[in-house]
Amino acid sequence: MPGGDAAGQAGTAGRDSRDRIFAVTRVVAVVILPFLAVAAFLLFVFPTRTGELFAWPIDPPLSAYLLASAYLGGIWFFVRVATTTRWHRVKHGFPAVVVFAGALGVATLLHLDRFSENTSSVTWMVLYATTPIAVAVLAVVQRHEDPRLPEPVDVAIPQPARIALALIGAAALCTGIGMFVAPTAAIDVWAWPLTPLTARVTGCVLSLTGVVNAALVWDARWSAFRVLFQAQVLSLVAIAASLVAGRGDLLADRPLTGLFVGLIAAALLAYGGLVVWGELRLRVLTRRREYSLGG
Numbered sequence: 001m002p003g004g005d006a007a008g009q010a011g012t013a014g015r016d017s018r019d020r021i022f023a024v025t026r027v028v029a030v031v032i033l034p035f036l037a038v039a040a041f042l043l044f045v046f047p048t049r050t051g052e053l054f055a056w057p058i059d060p061p062l063s064a065y066l067l068a069s070a071y072l073g074g075i076w077f078f079v080r081v082a083t084t085t086r087w088h089r090v091k092h093g094f095p096a097v098v099v100f101a102g103a104l105g106v107a108t109l110l111h112l113d114r115f116s117e118n119t120s121s122v123t124w125m126v127l128y129a130t131t132p133i134a135v136a137v138l139a140v141v142q143r144h145e146d147p148r149l150p151e152p153v154d155v156a157i158p159q160p161a162r163i164a165l166a167l168i169g170a171a172a173l174c175t176g177i178g179m180f181v182a183p184t185a186a187i188d189v190w191a192w193p194l195t196p197l198t199a200r201v202t203g204c205v206l207s208l209t210g211v212v213n214a215a216l217v218w219d220a221r222w223s224a225f226r227v228l229f230q231a232q233v234l235s236l237v238a239i240a241a242s243l244v245a246g247r248g249d250l251l252a253d254r255p256l257t258g259l260f261v262g263l264i265a266a267a268l269l270a271y272g273g274l275v276v277w278g279e280l281r282l283r284v285l286t287r288r289r290e291y292s293l294g295g
Contacts, residue, residue, distance in 0.1 A: 019086045020145050025138050029081035035127055036071045036078065042120075043068035055124035056115045056197070060249040063198040065242030070100070070205045073235030080227045087145040088224050093231075094139040096211035100204050102132035103180060107200040114197050153289050155222035155281045161274060162216040168267070173210020179203030191257040192249040222278045229275050236268040 042053050047064040051057030058064040074097070081090045105128035108115070115121045150156070179186040183199035194202065212228050219225075243250070243261060250257050 018145055019088055019147055021081065021084065021087050021090070022138075022142060022145075025142060026082045028134055028138060029078040032131065033075060033078050033082070035123070036075045040068045040071040040075065043071070051116055052118070053120060054116075055118075055121040056111075058198060059195075060193055060246065062192045062242060062246035062249040063194065063202065065246055066205055066239060067201055069235045069238035069242060070208060072238045073208075073231035076231040076234050077227060080231075084227065086151070086223070087142050088147070088221070089227050091139070091142065091146055092212055092215040092219070092224060093228050094135055094142075095215075096208045098132050098136045098139065099207050099211050101128055101135065103204045103207060104128045104201065105132060107180070107197060107204065110200070111197040114195075150221050151223045153282065153285045155278055155285065156220045157216065157222055157225065157274075157278075159220070162220060165213045165270070165274075166216045168270075169210040169213025169216075171210075172206045173214075176203040176206030176210060179206070189254060189256050190251075191254060191260040192246070192251060222282070226275075226278060229271055229278075233268070233271045233275055236264060236271060239264055240268055 039054070043050065043058075043064040046053050047058070047061030050059075050064055054064075058067075077090065077093050077097075081093075084090060108125060108128055115124070179190075180200045180203035183194070183196040183203075186199040186203070187194045187196070190199065190202070209232065212225075212232070216225070243264065250261075
């Protein structure tokens with residue numbers, strides 16, 4: 001996408017380009033949503049009863065809050081998949097979901113002994129055995145629907161912001177991979193107590209940002225990241241609140257504790273600022289286009 005904002009370019013969006021979200025994709029999104037909502041509710045409201053109500057016992061609660069925060073962002077993402085009108089607005093989230101869900105499926109197989117014998121555990125295993133496959137298939141089926149052009153009213157994300165966020169994402173992804181591959185090492189340095197399973201789950205959560213932000217290298221359309229960044233801000237707000245609620249779990253003597261808290265605060269400011277900037281630019285461009293068409 002060329003630099004600058006795109007406004008009033010009815011032809012640019014490509015009237016012959018379909019940019020559709022297929023009905024089956026919407027149906028899968030709707031099916032996934034209740035599971036995310038129930039999981040987020042259980043993890044946020046009953047973090048000390050996860051062994052009884054969730055798929056496995058999670059201790060301390062801060063690990064439960066972190067996973068719930070990821071689910072909260074996922075709820076917003078899949079709501080938009082089910083309701084938005086253009087595929088390119090959500091397409092970059094699908095690879096992230098595949099990596100996240102697929103890695104959680106592998107973590108489940110590696111730690112089967114940690115899981116409870118209850119309905120939640122069976123539901124978890126079925127979901128993480130099927131979700132990455134279903135979402136990957138949908139991404140492949142939908143792959144030709146993106147016209148790779150800006151919308152009639154769109155904004156180009158500035159290159160410095162794209163580079164910075166891509167680097168942040170790469171750091172998060174590398175950290176997540178490290179925690180997944182070497183959970184024992186992560187346990188010794190992380191900001192709160194972990195088990196091998198929760199270390200791997202934390203790594204999965206960190207992977208989401210990395211996979212999404214990688215697409216900024218080749219795609220500058222605000223419309224292609226607007227939904228994803230809104231979801232990211234929602235997750236970051238939840239994580240920040242979780243750090244306050246679960247501050248007793250933080251290990252103050254570890255250097256990563258202050259670093260993690262600082263990075264969450266910085267990320268919240270960065271993503272929040274970018275979302276506000278993008279929405280304001282869209283509002284200005286929309287008014288200009290309406291004025292131009294009206295004139």
